[in-house]
Amino acid sequence: MVKPTVISTFCGTGGSSLGYKLAGYKELLAIDFDPNAVKCFRENFLDVHCWERSVVDVTGQEILDFCNLKKGELDVLDGSPPCQGFSAANAKNANNINDPRNSLYRHYRRLIEELCPKVFVMENVPGMIKGKMKGKFIEIMNSLKELDYKVKCKSMNAKYYNVPQSR
Numbered sequence: 001m002v003k004p005t006v007i008s009t010f011c012g013t014g015g016s017s018l019g020y021k022l023a024g025y026k027e028l029l030a031i032d033f034d035p036n037a038v039k040c041f042r043e044n045f046l047d048v049h050c051w052e053r054s055v056v057d058v059t060g061q062e063i064l065d066f067c068n069l070k071k072g073e074l075d076v077l078d079g080s081p082p083c084q085g086f087s088a089a090n091a092k093n094a095n096n097i098n099d100p101r102n103s104l105y106r107h108y109r110r111l112i113e114e115l116c117p118k119v120f121v122m123e124n125v126p127g128m129i130k131g132k133m134k135g136k137f138i139e140i141m142n143s144l145k146e147l148d149y150k151v152k153c154k155s156m157n158a159k160y161y162n163v164p165q166s167r
Contacts, residue, residue, distance in 0.1 A: 004075040060114020077117040
């Protein structure tokens with residue numbers, strides 16, 4: 001049986017990667033720019049290549065070449081662009097509409113366009129759909145809807161999916 005494939009961008013220490021592994025996916029590549037996150041990821045996922053790079057500097061063609069894929073062959077492109085500018089948990093920068101990390105979704109979108117995965121998953125925090133951040137959320141959704149995918153959004157709490165925390 002062939003396992004479905006996934007590539008994780010903004011992989012952090014591998015929370016989503018663990019979920020994909022437990023669900024039977026084969027992760028071909030993970031990417032994050034934070035050296036501490038990459039170090040932790042590599043120690044926990046010995047069988048997954050992890051690039052310590054910013055998605056700003058990564059091209060879809062590089063990914064396709066490295067993973068020996070053709071455009072459209074990847075099953076899932078996963079991405080969790082940074083949430084600090086949207087998160088209410090970050091009191092110092094909470095709801096900072098001008099936080100430059102709020103625009104990193106554009107590079108994730110570019111990779112969707114360059115890779116043409118069968119499906120993409122983008123995760124973020126509920127603060128993205130509230131208050132003054134709602135305009136940024138609408139911008140992101142409209143941008144993703146311009147691609148040739150059916151796009152929908154759902155607010156979910158991890159505690160209902162066997163994760164021992166409410167988030």
